[in-house]
Amino acid sequence: xTLPPEQTNASTWYGPYWSARANEWTVPLTGEEIAELExxxxxxxxxxxxxxxxxxxxxEFPLPTLHTRLLELREELIHGxxxxxxxxxxxxxxxxxxxxxxxxxxxxxxxxxxSQNAKGHLLGHVRDVGxxxxxxxVRIYQTHERQTFHTDSCDVVGLLCLATAKFGxxxxxxxxxxxxxxxxxxxxxLLALLLGPIATDRRGEVPAxxxxxxxxPVFNYYEGYLTAIYQRQYIDSAQRFPDAPRLTPxxxxxxxxxxxxxxxxxxxxxxxxxxxDMQFVYNHTLLHDRTGFEDWPEPAxxxxxLRLWLSVPxxxxxxxxxxxxxxxxxxxxxxxxxxxx
Numbered sequence: 001x002t003l004p005p006e007q008t009n010a011s012t013w014y015g016p017y018w019s020a021r022a023n024e025w026t027v028p029l030t031g032e033e034i035a036e037l038e039x040x041x042x043x044x045x046x047x048x049x050x051x052x053x054x055x056x057x058x059x060e061f062p063l064p065t066l067h068t069r070l071l072e073l074r075e076e077l078i079h080g081x082x083x084x085x086x087x088x089x090x091x092x093x094x095x096x097x098x099x100x101x102x103x104x105x106x107x108x109x110x111x112x113x114x115s116q117n118a119k120g121h122l123l124g125h126v127r128d129v130g131x132x133x134x135x136x137x138v139r140i141y142q143t144h145e146r147q148t149f150h151t152d153s154c155d156v157v158g159l160l161c162l163a164t165a166k167f168g169x170x171x172x173x174x175x176x177x178x179x180x181x182x183x184x185x186x187x188x189x190l191l192a193l194l195l196g197p198i199a200t201d202r203r204g205e206v207p208a209x210x211x212x213x214x215x216x217p218v219f220n221y222y223e224g225y226l227t228a229i230y231q232r233q234y235i236d237s238a239q240r241f242p243d244a245p246r247l248t249p250x251x252x253x254x255x256x257x258x259x260x261x262x263x264x265x266x267x268x269x270x271x272x273x274x275x276x277d278m279q280f281v282y283n284h285t286l287l288h289d290r291t292g293f294e295d296w297p298e299p300a301x302x303x304x305x306l307r308l309w310l311s312v313p314x315x316x317x318x319x320x321x322x323x324x325x326x327x328x329x330x331x332x333x334x335x336x337x338x339x340x341x
Contacts, residue, residue, distance in 0.1 A: 001192045001195065003184055003188055003191060003192065003195070004180075004195075004221035004226055006181050007177035007178075007180055007181055007226055009285075010079065010080045010082075011080070011081060011082040011175055011177055011282070011285035012175055012178050012181065012285075013081060013178060014175075014266060014267055015174060015266070015267055015268040015269030016265075016269060018081065018173075019269035019270075022271070025081065025085055026087050027069065027073065027084060027085065028088050029066075029086060029088040030065075032065055033063075033065055033066040034089065036062075036063050036064065036066055037066070037089070037102045037105065037106070038102070040061050040062055040063060040102075040105055041098055041102045041105060044058065044060070044061060044101055045098070045101055053097060053100045053101060053104065053123060054121045055121060055122055056122070057112070057122060058101070058104045058108045059108060061104075061108050061109070063105070063106075063109060066106075066109075067109055070106065070109040070110055071109070073086075073280065074109075074111075074312060074314075077110075077156055077280055077282040077312070078155070078156075078312060078315050078316065082175070082282035082285045082286045083173055083280065083281045083286060084279075084280050085271065085277055085279050086106070086277070086278040086279075089160070089278065090276060091160075091161075091275055091276045092276075099306070100123055100160075100306055103123075103158070103278065103308065104122075104123060106158075106278060107158055107308040107310055110156060110158070110280065110310055111155065111156060111310030111312035111313065111332070112310065112313075112332060112333065113308055113309065114154050114310065114334075114335045114336030114337075115309075115336040115337050116309050116336065116337060117205065117337055118204075118205045118337060118339045122308070122309075123306060123307070123308065124306065124307035124308070124309070125304065125306065125307070126159065126304070127302060127303055127304045147289050148231075148232055148233060148259070148289055149172070149174055149230070149232075149259070149262040149268075149287040149288065149289040150230055150232070150233075150287060150288070150289070151176075151228060151229050151230050151231065151283040151287055151288075152288075152309060153309065153335050153336060154283060154309035154310055154326075154335035154336060155283060155284065155311050155312040155335060156281065156282055156309075156310040156312050157280070157281050157283060157288070157307065157308070157309055158278060158279065158280045158307065158308040158310060159171075159273065159277075159278065159279045159280075159305045159306070159307055159308075160276075160277070160278050160306040160307075161273040161276065161277045161278075161279075161305050162275065162304045162305060162306060163275065163301060163303055164272075164273070164275060164303055165302075165303035168291050168292055168294060169273075169291060169292075169303055170270045170271065170272055170291045171270065171271050171272070171273055171279060171289075171290060172268050172269070172270050172288065172289035173268060173269060173270075173271070173281065173286055173287070173288055173289075174267050174269075174286065174287050174289075175267070175286055176219075176226075176228035176230070176284075176285055176286060176287050177285055178261075178267055179228075179258060179267065179287075180219055180226060180228070182261050182267070183254075183257060183258065186257070187254075190250065190257055191219070191254070193248075193250055193251050194217060194218040194254050194258065195217050195219050195220075196217055197217055197245070197321075198215065198216070198217060198247075198251070199213045199214070199215055199235070199238040199241070199244040199245050200213055200214055200215075200216070200231060200234045200235050200325075201213050201234040201235070201237040201241075202234075203234060205337050205339050206339060207327065207337075208339070208340045211241075211243075212241055213238040213241055214325045215245070215321075216229050216322065216325060217229075217321075218230050218258065220318075220319055220322075222317060222318065222319040223316075223317050225284075227284040227285075227316065227318060227319075227322075228285070229283075229322075230258070232255060232258075235255065262287060262289075268289075270291070273305070284315075284316060284318075309335060309336055310335075311331075311332055311333055311334050312331075313332040314331070314332075315331050315332070316331075317329070317331065318334070322334075
């Protein structure tokens with residue numbers, strides 16, 4: 001197999017570089033921008049007071065000043081380093097609904113919100129709800145355990161931090177293009193295995209007519225773009241299905257090397273999301289992770305983040321095989337989880 005070329009674009013980076021340059025990827029909100037968000041949220045809520053924010057697509061959300069910065073942020077996500085952090089939304093001043101409306105409003109200027117679960121929720125809640133991570137139908141974000149590096153079923157994932165944990169819960173980012181380059185240099189024969197289809201568990205959220213797992217290579221090179229899709233725990237749990245292609249010892253070695261590189265402090269870096277931070281990450285060139293955490297005993301203080309999955313206009317093309325996971329490969333209208341009601 002002829003391997004794709006070494007990656008040299010802006011999303012191919014080593015973590016310590018960005019760890020030392022937080023001022024370049026942290027975007028403080030100005031007072032004027034915060035006032036715009038509050039005004040737009042109040043107007044939207046008056047017009048949609050009976051709407052369930054978790055399942056409602058926000059389209060009209062005027063942000064005259066912030067809109068330009070959000071378009072620049074979108075360009076940085078899909079053509080630049082692949083991540084950014086908006087800082088300073090005073091969430092302590094708002095109800096959860098008000099904060100959610102503002103977050104969804106910001107997301108509407110970046111892309112189209114996509115369903116995150118079988119219930120059709122466009123707004124996700126990331127918190128420990130006491131579920132057992134060993135249950136093959138449980139999503140890891142519903143626990144307090146380490147998530148491990150992975151991608152989500154969308155172009156861009158956004159998080160708004162409403163409350164932090166007592167200890168831990170750091171956000172980790174790594175460039176999948178850098179992992180590709182390192183594997184290409186060190187073990188090209190193992191990298192070649194990750195360019196072929198691998199079964200990944202859908203964890204019980206199965207679209208109509210689909211298998212309970214999907215078959216997509218970890219690395220996909222299409223029309224000059226290298227795109228990664230990865231969730232090791234779900235790759236391993238897909239082996240519970242008798243008809244899923246078996247992982248060979250060489251596949252396991254390749255996946256272990258992938259994980260070793262992702263977990264290397266020479267490749268990844270961490271950031272702590274503070275209350276009011278909005279983090280946006282581009283799934284096609286980055287993987288994200290969250291360290292395990294200890295939460296507060298008081299329910300009102302426990303770690304809580306809101307999440308958006310976005311399909312982004314002007315994004316890269318994806319190979320047709322992604323339709324089995326993203327539902328479609330149509331730019332600006334793909335991704336999410338859609339299952340029978």
